[in-house]
Amino acid sequence: MNAPTFSRRNLLLQGGALVVGFSLAGRGALAQATFPAVPTDGFSKPVAPDQVDSFLALGADGRATIYSGKVDLGTGVQTAIAQIAAEELDLPLDRVSVVQGDTALTPDQGPTYGSLSVQKGGVEIRQAAATARARLVQLAGERLGVPAETLVSEGGVVRPKAGGEGISYAELVRDGRLDLKVDPAARIKDSAAFTLVGKPVPRLDIPDKITGRFTYMQDYRVPGMVHARVVRPPAIGASLESVDEASVADVPGLIKVVREGNFLAVVAEKEWAAIKAAERLKAKWSSWAGLPEQDKLWQHVRATKVSKDDVTSNTGDAEAALGQAAKVLEASYDFAIHTHGSIGPSCAIAAFEDGRLTCWTASQMTHALRKQLAAMTGLKPEVVRCIYIEGSGCYGRNGHEDAAGDAALLSRAVGRPVRVQWSRADEHGWDPKGPPTLVDLKAGLDAQGNVAAWSSQFLIPEGGAGNVPLVAADLAGLPHETALSPGNIVHNSAIPYAFPNVRTVCHRLASTPFRPSWIRTPGRMQNTYANEAFLDECAAAAGADPLDYRLRALKDPRGVEVLQRVAELAKWQARPSPVKDSSGDVLRGRGISYVKYELYRTYVAGVAEIEVERATGRVRVPRFFVVQDCGQIINPDGVRNQIDGNIIQTLSRVLMEEVTFDRGAVTSLDWASYPILTFPDVPQVVTDLIDRPSEKPWGAGEPSAAIVPSAISNALFDATGVRLRSVPFTPAKVKAALQAS
Structure with missing residues (x-):
């Protein structure tokens, strides 16, 4: 799960790559937007949703790397995306890998939500792969001096339909990238020809998970990393009045007590030291009682100001028909406030270095989180990089984004990479809630x-x-x-x-x-x-x-x-x-x-x-x-x-x-x-x-x-x-x- 390292030298040593990108977001302003490339260790990889190089790369080893803005939250999306790409590229599944949710490497396909990872993200990648395959066949035709329609792609090779020697994808792209816009009309494979899509494929992530080799966000480490715990207010709206830093002066390995407004945290060399310092730190908070009484929640909901009405359907005249009905039924239903209750509490690592911020996070919305971290720190979004690492418990917008905000603030305060691990009480008490x-x-x-x-x-x-x-x-x-x-x-x-x-x-x-x-x-x-x-x-x-x-x-x-x-x-x-x-x-x-x-x-x-x-x-x-x-x-x-x-x-x-x-x-x-x-x-x-x-x-x-x-x-x-x-x-x-x- 370590983030891939890219450089121009390494990329060229692999013999060049074909990189194809596509977005079906052809509606409104997004379709017209121009997204600048993000500098990444010596070269800039395009991430624009309408650019050729954004979604897919074919290397000299015959493997395909897919760059997906949608991420796998333990839902099998990585496997499905790999199936779609392998099917459309005519490659074996074991020659396709997926990079997910790295804002420097993947296009912004929107947050991973709404059951849209395959419906939107997968379809975009499918179209990109279909266009890449068509271009490869065209290149092979030009190389062989035959019409493209006499050729077929199979197993990473383009060969004549009538038989004979073919040309590998790697040979076709060894001279460099294809500067190519993806054609939304590029023909995708007919479902009758599918060999992977529609077939049960074992999840790619499961073997490492059941054998304990998988690296969750909670397990991830970076060099020079220190640990932090946030000291939460006793009430959601309480203000921090004073802090006694002397109360934790004797904690071995304590680096700093960080206070910024009502944000209070401790940073230490070791995680246990941070836990103990957070427990011992004496702070005085104001009182606050702004929540409704729980046993009067539904009265509170009914009394809340309505900002607008959305009429979601209006057929006939319901009120008049109710007045003429033989029988009228009435009922009220309510659905309680829920927490995400992630089994693994939220975690993130952030590092400020040379005016740049890098954040390792289990966020399901890394591109949106990037903008939030930029706004919070005053940085330009181009110098903020969020790298997705799957979390042990990450469904829904839980506390992972908030842990990332904690880590970014604290890394800026101490000048070192900081890991913030939420506790169970942090997770249940401070993650956003499913509303009543x-x-x-x-x-x-x-x-x-x-x-x-x-x-x-x-x-x-x-x-x-x-x-x-x-x-x-x-x-x-x-x-x-x-x-x-x-x-x-x-x-x-x-x-x-x-x-x-x-x-x-x-x-x-x-x-x-x-x-x-x-x-x-x-x-x-x-x-x-x-x-x-x-x-x-x-x-x-x-x-x-x-x-x-x-x-x-x-x-x-x-x-x-x-x-x-x-x-x-x-x-x-x-x-x-x-x-x-x-x-x-x-x-x-x-x-x-x-x-x-x-x-x-x-x-x-x-x-x-x-x-x-x-x-x-x-x-x-x-x-x-x-x-x-x-x-x-x-x-x-x-x-x-x-x-x-x-x-x-x-x-x-x-x-x-x-x-x-x-x-x-x-x-x-x-x-x-x-x-x-x-x-x-x-x-x-x-x-x-x-x-x-x-x-x-x-x-x-x-x-x-x-x-x-x-x-x-x-x-x-x-x-x-x-x-x-x-x-x-x-x-x-x-x-x-x-x-x-």
């Missing part, structure tokens, strides 16, 4: 029980994406990018069903209790949860089978197919919910859910089978069935990995996870106060994939998580006859609901 979501819904049913009107209102924060101010910059009073992108957390508030009168509105709240940021399937999960659970309420009120009720209102053939196939997979028995017999110590039920992700890609349907202990309220999910259609599948093994991870992680969130806090700070600072699912409760996940090789590839990293909360809620109702509308469905909540029923 509150949804109010109404439905009007006609005399036959069909939905004649649907109206929903979502209370969600205006800022919910990844451009979150860095904690270090905020505490130190340093410049930072303050604008919070609203993000796409409005997605899936609109519904996929063909009801005649529908109005869905997202009220964007001006503030939220904690810094909001991505956690897997942000917005889409919470919105789908409310919609699909409330739709089940409508089915129950109509006395209808929940599957049939969906199929009646769904006009999308691909959506119908995933629902029908999951019903077959789970051996669904048509009947209304709940079950007729709810006696016994253990209650059993099943629930169904469906999503068309963002209403334009990846279809998922799922069925949860659950067990509820009547005496304790404890919920178990022995089996979860999933059918997914994400278009063209690159690596079915990788897609199954993602579905397994989605179901297991989201099950934990739905049954157990909730941030607790007092008026000043987070109080769920360890695994005892923020429990997660453990191995004995991991369900059997039964998956069926629909592969469409001739279609575009869509995302697989998030969509299947969106169906889990509603499937569990629906199964709970089926088992107990009680509707739970507040995530998480803890034993205490379930038991109380059962006793009240």
